[in-house]
Structure formats: C-alpha cells, structure tokens
Amino acid sequence: MIPDDFTYFAPNSLPAVWELLQRYEGDAKILAGGQSLIPLMKLRLASPAYLIDLRNVPGLTALEEQDGSLVLGAMVRETALEHTPLIQQRYPGIHEASAVVADPLVRNFATIGGNVAHADPANDHPAMLLALHAQVTLQGSRGARTMALDDFLVDTMETALQGDEVLTDIRVPRPLPHTGSAYVKLERKVGDYAIAAVGVMVTLDNGVCSQAGIGLTNVGATAIRAKQAESFLIGKQPDEATIREAARLASEAADPTSDLHGPADYKRSMVRTLTTRALRLAVQRAQAGEADTAGGGQ
Numbered sequence: 001m002i003p004d005d006f007t008y009f010a011p012n013s014l015p016a017v018w019e020l021l022q023r024y025e026g027d028a029k030i031l032a033g034g035q036s037l038i039p040l041m042k043l044r045l046a047s048p049a050y051l052i053d054l055r056n057v058p059g060l061t062a063l064e065e066q067d068g069s070l071v072l073g074a075m076v077r078e079t080a081l082e083h084t085p086l087i088q089q090r091y092p093g094i095h096e097a098s099a100v101v102a103d104p105l106v107r108n109f110a111t112i113g114g115n116v117a118h119a120d121p122a123n124d125h126p127a128m129l130l131a132l133h134a135q136v137t138l139q140g141s142r143g144a145r146t147m148a149l150d151d152f153l154v155d156t157m158e159t160a161l162q163g164d165e166v167l168t169d170i171r172v173p174r175p176l177p178h179t180g181s182a183y184v185k186l187e188r189k190v191g192d193y194a195i196a197a198v199g200v201m202v203t204l205d206n207g208v209c210s211q212a213g214i215g216l217t218n219v220g221a222t223a224i225r226a227k228q229a230e231s232f233l234i235g236k237q238p239d240e241a242t243i244r245e246a247a248r249l250a251s252e253a254a255d256p257t258s259d260l261h262g263p264a265d266y267k268r269s270m271v272r273t274l275t276t277r278a279l280r281l282a283v284q285r286a287q288a289g290e291a292d293t294a295g296g297g298q
C-alpha cells in the first residue's frame with residue numbers, strides 16, 4: 001500500500017506542464033485530485049517516476065456559462081459541482097452525477113477533468129456528459145483542439161490525449177428552453193461505483209422531443225452513447241410507451257460483462273429500468289421548463 005518512489009512537481013503554468021511532460025515522456029503522469037491515480041500507485045498498478053500536479057496552474061477552474069456553453073474547467077472539484085446553484089438548477093443531471101461519486105471526502109479532491117481523463121467506464125460523469133453532447137478542449141505545446149467527448153473516450157482508460165496535451169475544459173451546450181436532464185445510478189451501497197447507471201437529456205418543443213441524449217455507465221469498455229434510442233425519441237411525444245421502447249433500445253446498446261455484481265443479462269435489464277426512470281424524470285423536468293430560468297445564478 002506504499003507507492004514506488006516518485007518526483008513531484010507543481011508547476012504554475014500550462015507551458016511548464018507541457019515542458020515537464022516532454023522532458024519525462026512516458027515516465028510522467030498528470031495529477032489532478034489523485035483519487036484514481038494515487039490508489040493505483042499505492043497498489044503499484046501504476047508507478048510513474050514523475051507526478052505533475054495541476055493544482056497551481058491558473059485558468060482550470062471555470063464554472064460558468066459563456067458563449068452558449070457551460071464551461072467546466074478540468075480542475076473543478078466534485079464538491080463544487082454538487083453545491084453550485086447554477087449546476088443544481090440548470091444542469092440537474094451533472095449535479096446528480098456528482099452527488100453519487102464516492103463520498104464527501106473523495107468529492108472534496110476529485111476533479112471533473114480527472115473523472116473524464118481517467119476514462120474508467122465505471123466513472124459517473126462521462127455517460128452524463130455524453131448525453132449532454134459535451135465537448136472537451138485539449139491543449140498542448142502545438143496548440144489547442146476541441147472534440148466531441150464521444151471521440152475523446154477511445155477505450156477503457158484510453159483517451160485521445162496525445163504527447164504533452166492536457167485536458168483543460170469540458171463544454172456543455174447551454175440547455176434550450178424545455179430541456180430536462182437526469183442521472184440515475186444503481187450501486188450496491190452508497191458511495192460504490194455503479195453496477196450500471198444512465199444519464200439522460202431531452203428537449204421538448206410543443207410537447208415533442210426535439211433533442212435527446214442517453215449515456216450509459218459501466219456496461220461496456222467505455223461510457224456508451226445509446227444512439228438508436230436517442231434517434232427513436234426524436235419527433236415523438238415522450239409518453240410511457242415511447243419511453244419504454246427507448247429504454248429497450250438503450251439496453252440493446254449496452255455491452256456488459258458478467259462479474260461479481262451480476263450476470264450480463266441482469267445488467268442489461270437494469271439499463272432498461274434505469275433508462276425508463278431517467279427519461280421519466282428528465283421529461284418531467286423539461287415539462288416544468290426548468291432550463292428556462294436564464295442564468296441560473298451562482
């Protein structure tokens with residue numbers, strides 16, 4: 001339970017981070033909240049010789065709406081997402097995902113950037129952010145690039161980050177009027193990783209679904225976007241029959257494995273149930289027009 005020796009750096013600019021990543025290429029790891037990386041190091045499943053802590057790098061803690069998007073700096077802590085009124089009121093799915101990450105001690109340190117960059121299919125944010133059609137910004141010495149989260153998540157614990165790139169922020173399109181979101185998780189006990197979980201977003205236009213997003217947690221190699229279920233919802237009134245069929249399609253998108261938590265068929269069936277619940281909740285929220293409250297306020 002004691003990590004191998006390592007050298008610790010806490011640079012105070014992104015160029016300094018890039019320089020260290022280049023200098024120690026292959027031997028260095030970025031450290032954010034440390035809530036995934038440090039346990040791996042203690043178990044000696046990871047033994048980076050150099051740790052580059054982002055805590056002193058300015059500009060990574062934005063938590064605000066800007067130019068039509070919610071901007072979440074990579075170093076925004078779970079506890080901030082959980083307690084900020086803007087998130088609670090206008091992005092309830094993100095709020096619900098944060099509130100079920102581990103326990104308050106972990107949430108005080110853990111960051112949204114680390115949760116996404118770790119690319120663990122059991123992490124809660126990727127699926128919710130897929131449902132919200134999020135984009136990520138990567139910055140390295142050769143410039144910045146933006147991509148859909150779908151393209152960033154390549155495989156289990158594998159992302160599109162290259163060379164000296166750092167994930168600097170996550171952008172979520174500002175919700176249109178009559179948009180609702182929800183995140184529903186099945187866990188064995190409070191604080192556990194999900195057996196399965198589902199994040200959902202719907203926008204209603206005159207009672208008809210004009211936009212939909214569905215993301216699945218821990219039922220495949222990465223968080224999964226249930227695209228057929230999303231397409232099925234578009235142009236339909238989200239009545240109970242429609243919700244149930246969308247949930248069935250979402251369960252078909254799941255690709256779980258059998259393990260100590262249960263057989264694959266059980267998990268697929270849970271995805272169906274969780275999608276039904278998440279869609280009902282998101283539709284209720286969209287009908288209440290909660291995303292209309294422009295600004296939200298912090």
Ligand SMILES: Cc1cc2nc3c(=O)[nH]c(=O)nc-3n(C[C@H](O)[C@H](O)[C@H](O)COP(=O)(O)OP(=O)(O)OC[C@H]3O[C@@H](n4cnc5c(N)ncnc54)[C@H](O)[C@@H]3O)c2cc1C
Pocket residue numbers: 029030031032033034035036037038039054074100101102103106109110111112113114115116117118120122123124125161165166167168191192193194
């Ligand atoms: C007891 C326990 C229970 C947990 N339960 C849950 C749970 O239920 N749900 C859940 O979602 N998570 C859970 N977690 C994981 C937790 O949320 C982690 O904090 C999160 O997965 C990683 O965030 P971090 O900021 O701690 O990242 P770190 O651990 O610091 O980093 C994780 C990885 O991401 C890389 N990285 C971090 N930030 C960046 C960046 N900006 N750019 C590029 N690479 C980066 C690091 O190099 C490392 O490889 C749990 C953790 C613990 C200890």
